Amino acid sequence: MTLAESRTQDLYPTRIASGETRMLDRADPTVWGSEQDGPFDGAALSSHDTKGYSIIEGLLSPAEVQGYWQELTRLSSDEKLKADERVVTEKSSGEVRSVFEVHRISELIGELARDPRVLDRARQILGSEVYLHQSRVNYMPGFRGNGFYWHSDFETWHAEDGMPRPRAVSCSIALTDNYPFNGGLMVMPGSQRTFVQCAGETPDDHYKASLKEQEIGVPSETDITKLAAENGIDQFTGPAGSALFFDSNIMHGSGNNITPYPRSNIFLVFNSVENALVEPFAASAPRPSFIGSRDFTPLSR
Ligand code: 6CS
Ligand code: FE
Numbered sequence: 001m002t003l004a005e006s007r008t009q010d011l012y013p014t015r016i017a018s019g020e021t022r023m024l025d026r027a028d029p030t031v032w033g034s035e036q037d038g039p040f041d042g043a044a045l046s047s048h049d050t051k052g053y054s055i056i057e058g059l060l061s062p063a064e065v066q067g068y069w070q071e072l073t074r075l076s077s078d079e080k081l082k083a084d085e086r087v088v089t090e091k092s093s094g095e096v097r098s099v100f101e102v103h104r105i106s107e108l109i110g111e112l113a114r115d116p117r118v119l120d121r122a123r124q125i126l127g128s129e130v131y132l133h134q135s136r137v138n139y140m141p142g143f144r145g146n147g148f149y150w151h152s153d154f155e156t157w158h159a160e161d162g163m164p165r166p167r168a169v170s171c172s173i174a175l176t177d178n179y180p181f182n183g184g185l186m187v188m189p190g191s192q193r194t195f196v197q198c199a200g201e202t203p204d205d206h207y208k209a210s211l212k213e214q215e216i217g218v219p220s221e222t223d224i225t226k227l228a229a230e231n232g233i234d235q236f237t238g239p240a241g242s243a244l245f246f247d248s249n250i251m252h253g254s255g256n257n258i259t260p261y262p263r264s265n266i267f268l269v270f271n272s273v274e275n276a277l278v279e280p281f282a283a284s285a286p287r288p289s290f291i292g293s294r295d296f297t298p299l300s301r
Contacts (some may be wrong), residue, residue: 004290007070007245010281012027012155012165012197012281013197014155014158014159014198014281015201015202015217015282016200021223025194026166028117029168030048030052030192030247031045032035032127032292033123033126033128034127035123037124038122038123038124039121040054040125045124045125050191051190052187054245054246055236059241059242059243060115060173060241061241062240066186067243067299068072068109068112069240072264074277082096086101088107089142089211090144091146092118093141096139097137097140098139098211099137100211100290100291104135105134109137113268114299114300118268119299120169121245123270125169126169126228127272129273129294129299130158130176130298131270131293131299132291132299133163133168133270133271133275133293134264137265137266138267139256139262140254140263141262142258142259144258145257146213147253147255148214148262151214151217152219152248153248155195155198157248160207160217160286161215161291162278162280162286163271163275163292164278165275166192166248167271168270169246169247170246171243171269172185172236172267173241173266173268174240174241174243174264174265175182175265176261176265178262178263182261183254183255183256184237184263185254186234186252186255187235187236187252188227188232188233188234188251188252189234190230190248191231192248192249192251196219198216199217201216201282202284203216207288207291209258215228270299273298277292
């Protein structure tokens with residue numbers, strides 16, 4: 001059996017070297033679990049299935065938010081940590097942009113990933129035991145916080161981490177108020193049902209550039225225009241403590257933040273244990289485990 005034959009079937013080819021890119025129908029459900037499997041009731045699950053996201057206002061109490069905000073401040077001012085490869089700085093200002101594998105760096109955030117308010121919802125959406133594929137804090141500082149261009153997370157996780165199917169869900173927890181004007185995450189509701197192929201082969205060590213500013217693995221303007229016309233654009237706004245659960249393949253992005261108000265969120269990415277990573281589908285080597293974990297041990301409380 002050749003390597004190609006032994007490789008898991010690629011239902012979502014992307015990083016097209018030459019020729020047209022296409023928009024493919026998703027071959028997988030958006031919600032795998034049912035009403036009995038967790039805190040989402042039938043109507044909430046059906047809404048998530050349609051829109052590809054769910055917002056939970058007040059998931060964390062103000063006191064909890066205060067505790068996590070202090071943790072984020074501690075991390076961003078830790079000079080030793082700044083030299084760590086898990087810390088990504090802003091291309092323009094050099095300020096901390098993201099801290100990856102934050103669930104291992106911070107015990108407090110590691111516990112949050114196991115909190116039933118978060119873990120039970122991820123298990124219900126994915127219909128199985130789950131593990132953390134990735135965790136990060138995006139600081140989006142005031143005045144000079146750079147946004148994230150339109151993309152599907154799954155397109156990157158499939159191409160560069162070897163994630164077979166879009167059976168993963170992100171939980172973004174706002175630790176500062178998320179406004180429309182300070183880089184609030186924009187999503188195209190329903191776009192998770194379309195897999196948008198991206199042009200361009202993946203460069204070696206692509207993550208070293210893409211986590212600062214992604215240029216490969218972004219859809220064409222034609223496709224973004226079509227997707228926006230079909231689905232519209234919603235925006236995740238809400239007070240600190242709110243949470244957004246969003247499908248791994250939903251088209252999303254955020255604008256720059258030139259306001260004085262930081263938009264700092266914790267992101268916890270849950271993958272089904274039945275969707276464990278294999279070889280990358282469109283890269284010469286897998287990304288480091290601090291970006292795409294290869295510890296598939298199910299999370300437990
Ligand atoms: O490449 C990744 O894994 C990261 N990039 C973006 C723009 N969103 C998801 C994830 O943090
Ligand atoms: Fe993303």
